[in-house]
Amino acid sequence: MTKKIEVCYVAMLKERVGRGEESVETEAGNLEALYGELSRRHELPWPASAMRPALNDRIVSWDTTIKDGDRVMFLPPPSGG
Amino acid sequence: MFTLSDTPIDEAALRAEFSAHTAGALVVFEGVVRDYGHGRKVVRLEYEATLALANAEYEAIVQEAARVYPIIWTRCTHRVGTVLPGETAIWLGVASAHRGEAFDACRYIIDHIKARVPIWKRECYEGGESVWINSP
Numbered sequence: 001m002t003k004k005i006e007v008c009y010v011a012m013l014k015e016r017v018g019r020g021e022e023s024v025e026t027e028a029g030n031l032e033a034l035y036g037e038l039s040r041r042h043e044l045p046w047p048a049s050a051m052r053p054a055l056n057d058r059i060v061s062w063d064t065t066i067k068d069g070d071r072v073m074f075l076p077p078p079s080g081g
Numbered sequence: 082m083f084t085l086s087d088t089p090i091d092e093a094a095l096r097a098e099f100s101a102h103t104a105g106a107l108v109v110f111e112g113v114v115r116d117y118g119h120g121r122k123v124v125r126l127e128y129e130a131t132l133a134l135a136n137a138e139y140e141a142i143v144q145e146a147a148r149v150y151p152i153i154w155t156r157c158t159h160r161v162g163t164v165l166p167g168e169t170a171i172w173l174g175v176a177s178a179h180r181g182e183a184f185d186a187c188r189y190i191i192d193h194i195k196a197r198v199p200i201w202k203r204e205c206y207e208g209g210e211s212v213w214i215n216s217p
Contacts, residue, residue: 011129011201012213050217054199057133073131079214080128080135080159080200081112081171081191 002027003068007038011076017042031055032062035074051075083139084158085132090169095156104153104176106183110191111173116166122207126164130200135159142193150186151177157190159200 007022014020028034031053038044052059054073055066066072092111099107116123143155154176164170173191177183205211 008131010131010199011203012216015213046217052199054134057131058137059134059199073134075134075199076201076213077215077217078196078198078200079202080130080198081195 003066003070005034005066005068006071007034008071008073010073013044013046013074013076016044026066028066030063030065031060031072034066034072035062038074046076048074050077082156083136085130085135085161086158087160087162090158090160090172092169092172095158095172095174098156099154099174099176101153101176103178104183105178106180107154107174107176108180108183108187109172109174110187111169112171112191114164114166114168114170118204118206119212121210123166123204124207125166125205126170127203127205127211128159128161128164128170128200129203130159130161130198134199138198139194142190142197145193146186146189150182150189152182152186153177155186155190157194159198161200 002025005024007024009017009020028037032048035048052075055064056071114126157173159171175183175187202214203211
């Protein structure tokens, strides 16, 4: 089933993709599959293992299922503080 | 409490938020921007963050710390946007009854903020080049 997902990009991901947000229609079942799809589409050089996935403002695990209307972010390693 | 600031941090205002008379020690950590990084002259830093995620992770860190240390009060604010050398990028205040606990708790919290809170820093060098720190 096709789902419409809002993807927010940050930091080097935003630079690579060329935008901060993207509305994606996908049949990916979980965050890992979604990242794989976006990674291929945007030729992202970073594996999923380098990121932490966030779903609707919460950091979650890669096997978390996604549904229509979800908001997703892929978080690179932090460098604040 | 955790906040983001796109203007210079007002250290006095943050300090004024503390008023717990049961605390005998307030330890403040200020992370200040250096003018060098990776062997190069830094002209500015650019920070990016998302408040909801950053605050959630900060609160988780503080709860963990509170299980180990008798924390009375914490407060943290982090800059976003452009920050210049010499400016404060992060202000963290931790209060406890005694100084040993306050120092230890502050160290714990700042170490975990740096490792876990979703904030990203780009270091911009003289000459125009820049790099995202910790980029995978």
